[in-house]
Amino acid sequence: MTGIVTADHKKTAFVTGVTGQDGSYLVELLLNKGYRVIGAKRRTSTICTDRVDHLFEDKNFILEYYDLNDTSRTWQLINKYRPDEIYNLAAMSHVRVSFDIPENTVDGIAMGTLRLLNACKELVPDSKFYQASSSEMFGDNPNYPFNEESKLMPASPYACAKVFAHNLCRNYRLAYNMHVSSGILFNHESPRRGETFVTRKITLAAAKIKQGLQDRLFLGNLEAKRDWGFAGDYAEAMWIMLQQDVPDDYVIATGETHTVREFLEEVFSHAGLDVEKHLHIDPRLFRPHEVPYLLGNPEKAKNKLNWEPKITFKKLAKKMYDEDYELVKRLKRRIK
Ligand SMILES: NC(=O)c1ccc[n+]([C@@H]2O[C@H](COP(=O)([O-])OP(=O)(O)OC[C@H]3O[C@@H](n4cnc5c(N)ncnc54)[C@H](OP(=O)(O)O)[C@@H]3O)[C@@H](O)[C@H]2O)c1
Numbered sequence: 112m113t114g115i116v117t118a119d120h121k122k123t124a125f126v127t128g129v130t131g132q133d134g135s136y137l138v139e140l141l142l143n144k145g146y147r148v149i150g151a152k153r154r155t156s157t158i159c160t161d162r163v164d165h166l167f168e169d170k171n172f173i174l175e176y177y178d179l180n181d182t183s184r185t186w187q188l189i190n191k192y193r194p195d196e197i198y199n200l201a202a203m204s205h206v207r208v209s210f211d212i213p214e215n216t217v218d219g220i221a222m223g224t225l226r227l228l229n230a231c232k233e234l235v236p237d238s239k240f241y242q243a244s245s246s247e248m249f250g251d252n253p254n255y256p257f258n259e260e261s262k263l264m265p266a267s268p269y270a271c272a273k274v275f276a277h278n279l280c281r282n283y284r285l286a287y288n289m290h291v292s293s294g295i296l297f298n299h300e301s302p303r304r305g306e307t308f309v310t311r312k313i314t315l316a317a318a319k320i321k322q323g324l325q326d327r328l329f330l331g332n333l334e335a336k337r338d339w340g341f342a343g344d345y346a347e348a349m350w351i352m353l354q355q356d357v358p359d360d361y362v363i364a365t366g367e368t369h370t371v372r373e374f375l376e377e378v379f380s381h382a383g384l385d386v387e388k389h390l391h392i393d394p395r396l397f398r399p400h401e402v403p404y405l406l407g408n409p410e411k412a413k414n415k416l417n418w419e420p421k422i423t424f425k426k427l428a429k430k431m432y433d434e435d436y437e438l439v440k441r442l443k444r445r446i447k
Pocket of ligand 1 (some may be wrong): 130133159203205243
């Protein structure tokens with residue numbers, strides 16, 4: 112049996128990567144639905160809970176230290192809370208950085224998922240498990256748009272590890288009849304996106320340039336095409352997947368693709384800035400092996416999950432810039 116039966120019989124969700132972009136949107140959604148949420152965060156030397164700080168006062172939100180690389184802690188936490196739903200979002204998620212620290216990246220994503228799946232298989236075999244798979248798994252495959260059956264041709268240590276974890280989830284589903292679903296999520300962004308990811312780097316730089324705090328913006332490959340959606344919409348898709356009777360894999364995407372250059376131009380034009388005056392291309396920011404084109408086909412999610420993205424490209428660029436503009440304004444006030 113899963114879930115500690117509380118007085119009001121609420122469900123318990125265990126979320127790894129809770130301090131990340133997706134973790135924060137997912138926890139908000141789960142708390143709103145009345146879940147008790149166990150947020151699993153790793154120990155860091157500086158406080159990095161800003162994305163979930165606003166949720167601390169909710170008595171249904173519990174933070175626990177956890178690390179993908181710590182088997183005994185994984186078992187201890189799953190045993191302690193006996194969750195009904197497990198969302199495995201933790202990862203070293205930066206593709207370019209995965210070329211610099213491949214061993215750490217692969218161990219966390221591949222072995223970390225194995226550790227969590229094993230603990231769930233033994234301790235809560237009836238729980239439902241969500242795996243954060245990635246469009247990066249399609250890598251070198253030239254036959255877009257990609258759906259759930261498209262060939263996986265990973266082109267980075269990050270993507271290779273995600274393929275391992277994705278296959279493992281499918282294997283546990285079939286071998287042990289576990290309710291394991293993977294969301295093959297295409298790029299999704301938000302004002303909470305990490306500042307080293309290209310979209311956020313652009314919106315934050317534009318907000319700082321506009322307010323006189325920065326002059327130059329250093330970027331790598333502007334021609335890579337990505338299918339960009341909003342993280343809040345994608346967190347909803349994760350939850351819907353675990354409400355299905357039958358587990359499965361789903362592509363979550365907008366079905367539109369745009370270059371990094373288009374995102375840059377959209378943001379700068381909204382800000383009233385001239386791209387050419389501020390842009391500098393830095394070869395060090397290029398990936399050793401680029402994925403040139405990502406475009407998803409979200410038909411299965413539309414038909415079976417009744418899920419559709421609400422925020423698409425232009426709205427997303429504007430939303431991210433507008434929030435960063437306000438953030439920079441607040442920072443400026445604090446400096447004065
Ligand atoms: N955003 C996208 O476009 C996208 C697309 C497809 C798939 N994904 C996948 O979806 C998941 C969530 O993405 P995101 O955008 O929310 O990523 P994110 O903002 O980078 O968050 C990743 C989270 O994982 C945690 N983490 C990293 N290494 C860990 C470890 N060894 N042990 C425990 N926790 C660890 C991070 O903790 P710290 O806060 O301490 O760093 C953070 O909370 C990731 O698995 C990512 O690979 C993302």
